[in-house]
Amino acid sequence: MRQFKSLLIFSTALIMASCGQKTSEQQTVIVEEAPKVTVTKVHAENVPQLSTYPTTVEADVVNNITPQTASRIKEILVEVGDHVNKGQELATMDAINLEKIRLQVTNDSIEYGRTKELYEIGAASQANFEAITLAYEVSKKSYANLLENTILTSPISGIITARNYDEGDMYAMAQPLFVVQNITPVKMLINISESNYSKVKKGMEVELVADAFPGETFKGKVNLVYPTIDPRSHTFPVEIIVDNKNEKLRPGMFTRVTINYGNNFRVVVPDSAVLKQVGADDKYVYVLNEDNTVTYTPVKLGVRMGDRYEIISGLNDGDVIVTSGQTRLKNNIEVEVVK
DSSP states (O other), rough: OOOSSSOOOOOOOOOETTEEEEEEEOOOOOOOOOOEEEEEEEEEEEEEEEEEEEEEEEEEEEEEESSSSSSBEEEEEOOOTTTETTTTTEEOOOTHHHHHHHHHHHHHHHHHHHHHHHHTTTTOHHHHHHHHHHHHHHHHHHHHHHTTTTTTSSSSSEEEEEEOOOOOOBBBSSSSSSSEEEEEEEEEEEEEEEEGGOOTTTEEEEEETTTTSSSEEEEEEEEEEOOOOTTTEEEEEEEOOOOOOOTOOOOOOOOEEEEEEEEEEEEEEGGOOEEOTTTTTTEEEEEEEESSSSEEEEEEEEEEETTTEEEEEEEOOOOOEEEEGGGOTTTTTEEEEEO
């Protein structure tokens, strides 16, 4: 290795004789010091192909509890945040006509039974029996519908997430009386590039983090892969599901879902070695040659892993690259390697 000196200044006295006279001249030569750099040898390793997708938590099932007719709210039985079971009563409405229709059902039932007996012995006509039967069926359905809209029950097990009326209010059908959501499990919808379509399978495990719980990771899986590609964005929707048995994740929370598409055996370099071309988005590194010169080498980056980058192309396993001191470097310049 050639040795360099910081400022090699030497003087040479030139004594020239001309016509009996002597002239003395002093020359100064400045030799620049070679840039000092640190280097490292890079190696290939298995690099997880991780992609992260921002999304929002949704309830698995959402039910709007809405009476079919406008009437006054008699009693509210649950509050926002309450857990309810399927079939549990949530509220009762005024039922001015309920008793009247119940009595009608009772009378129609008696009449139906009497007419059926007469019809079976030939003492009542078929037309009369069919008319009585129809009237009985109509009154039963009317009573069932009115009862359903008088005593409101939850069609699912879940949590009350909204109540839009108070006791005594006249329900005006403008918005639901209650909203019930099942949040065990919860789901999220993400959009994935079509280049990964063949890699995504139902049942694949995923990880996600939520801003509401720093440092905590949740486990989920792919529940549904949509069969079509959006021609504008060239992405396809994928539904992620999380058991959420502890009910930590709530609808509306912002999350980031990470999917591992497998491993690639690629060279990995420190992020300090990667430089950006001024005025462009091109990335490059300097590779150290055997004669202590460096070569400007464009690289294509893959995933980032903390303070390291996956290199898709541009470097080989075993290359020695510059990790610091690149400020004064240019292609083919000689450098001094420091430890």
